[in-house]
Amino acid sequence: xxxxxxxxxxxxxxxxxxxxxxxxxxxxxxxxxxxxxxxxxxxxxxxxxxxxxxxxxxxxxxxxxxxxxxxxxxxxxxxxxxxxxxxxxxxxxxxxxxxxxxxxxxxxxxxxxxxxxxxxxxxxxxxxxxxxxxxxxxxxxxxxx
Amino acid sequence: xxxxxxxxxxxxxxxxxxxxxxxxxxxxxxxxxxxxxxxxxxxxxxxxxxxxxxxxxxxxxxxxxxxxxxxxxxxxxxxxxxxxxxxxxxxxxxxxxxxxxxxxxxxxxxxxxxxxxxxxxxxxxxxxxxxxxxxxxxxxxxxxxxxxxxxxxxxxxxxxxxxxxxxxxxxxxxxxxxxxxxxxxxxxxxxxxxxxxxxxxxxxxxxxxxxxxxxxxxxxxxxxxxxxxxxx
Numbered sequence: 001x002x003x004x005x006x007x008x009x010x011x012x013x014x015x016x017x018x019x020x021x022x023x024x025x026x027x028x029x030x031x032x033x034x035x036x037x038x039x040x041x042x043x044x045x046x047x048x049x050x051x052x053x054x055x056x057x058x059x060x061x062x063x064x065x066x067x068x069x070x071x072x073x074x075x076x077x078x079x080x081x082x083x084x085x086x087x088x089x090x091x092x093x094x095x096x097x098x099x100x101x102x103x104x105x106x107x108x109x110x111x112x113x114x115x116x117x118x119x120x121x122x123x124x125x126x127x128x129x130x131x132x133x134x135x136x137x138x139x140x141x142x143x144x145x
Numbered sequence: 146x147x148x149x150x151x152x153x154x155x156x157x158x159x160x161x162x163x164x165x166x167x168x169x170x171x172x173x174x175x176x177x178x179x180x181x182x183x184x185x186x187x188x189x190x191x192x193x194x195x196x197x198x199x200x201x202x203x204x205x206x207x208x209x210x211x212x213x214x215x216x217x218x219x220x221x222x223x224x225x226x227x228x229x230x231x232x233x234x235x236x237x238x239x240x241x242x243x244x245x246x247x248x249x250x251x252x253x254x255x256x257x258x259x260x261x262x263x264x265x266x267x268x269x270x271x272x273x274x275x276x277x278x279x280x281x282x283x284x285x286x287x288x289x290x291x292x293x294x295x296x297x298x299x300x301x302x303x304x305x306x307x308x309x310x311x312x313x314x315x316x317x318x319x320x321x322x323x324x325x326x327x328x329x330x331x332x333x334x335x336x337x338x339x340x341x342x343x344x345x346x347x348x349x350x351x352x353x354x355x356x357x358x359x360x361x362x363x364x365x366x367x368x369x370x371x372x373x374x375x376x377x
Contacts, residue, residue, distance in 0.1 A: 004285035023285040034283070041279045048272050049297050051265065052316065054162045054182050056216050056258065059298045066280055068289035085285050 001139040004069060004085040006130075008105070010118055011079025013039045017121045021134060042073065042081065062094065076101055090139050104130050159371050161324075161364050162300060162316040164331065165266070168348040169310035171274030173267045175351040179364050185222060185257030186214035192250040198241060203231045204259055205240045220259035225252060273314065277304065307332060317371075327367040334359045 005020035015035035027034045042061075049061045063072045070090060074082040074097035082097040108126040109115045115123055134140055166175035196210035198221065205221040222228065224243070227235045234240055243249055261269070277291035295302040301319045305328035306312045313331050317324055338356040339345050345353060
């Protein structure tokens with residue numbers, strides 16, 4: 001049971017934060033390209049889902065899974081996107097992502113007068129608190145190498 | 146195909162909404178809508194209209210304003226009982242111009258989620274084909290497949306890719322169980338009634354009556370089994 005990585009995007013598609021804990025395979029492209037591809041994929045999935053949906057949706061796209069991992073998605077009304085890849089045993093990480101937004105992002109970034117919104121998050125306090133929070137999750141366990 | 150009208154309750158029954166089959170190249174070769182819950186709202190309006198409408202994709206949609214079952218994103222389906230054609234009324238008048246004229250009021254307009262045209266379905270199938278591949282490329286784990294299941298709050302999309310690259314996609318209620326077995330069953334029906342049909346060419350649109358019939362009955366069986374499982 002583990003968390004692989006976490007991305008935070010702003011409403012314009014800039015990747016504000018990225019961290020990985022248990023990533024086994026790199027994408028084979030540079031990090032900037034990977035962020036753009038990830039954002040593009042999520043933007044396309046949201047557009048796809050809104051067209052395909054047989055009924056009106058309230059929250060929209062929640063997550064997807066492949067044979068090896070699951071991607072969880074949470075978007076705030078201000079367009080901030082939280083994306084977390086975990087293994088298949090984690091079924092619902094929405095509350096986790098919401099917690100990261102309201103208790104970590106809002107507390108340590110938004111309320112920080114030095115942090116400029118829209119630029120990458122370089123608050124050490126935010127990084128360390130986020131890291132501690134992820135490691136403390138009940139479904140996180142460091143994989144044996 | 147069952148069509149729901151406004152007022153009918155879609156929440157009690159768990160259903161399978163539709164089935165798509167995509168070939169190796171990403172082209173849609175088969176599509177079937179099993180259950181189309183088109184919730185529509187018809188209201189009589191007086192001048193001025195309190196909803197903001199705009200042109201979007203050759204249709205007129207609500208861009209601002211929400212009341213009585215009419216939501217943002219709903220399209221204008223008919224005016225005064227007559228179905229509209231794209232951006233114009235049945236008489237050929239531009240809808241936005243028509244609704245700006247106070248002499249045309251009171252007017253009865255029906256709003257609802259726009260039905261997907263065949264072209265749009267083709268585009269969406271190709272879009273999913275690409276997204277499936279990107280899901281595999283961005284994987285943090287080695288040896289991942291593409292997107293096998295995509296979840297939203299109103300539907301779940303299941304995808305099964307065969308060894309030959311054909312994708313079977315099923316859109317169902319999020320609580321519906323047994324879709325994996327259904328996907329395998331659809332693959333079986335495809336190999337029995339499409340592949341073994343001497344008049345069917347590979348990767349081409351599937352136009353085999355037996356395939357349609359067997360698919361419909363497989364969907365009925367799966368829906369009943371899913372409902373039974375959830376109730377007990």
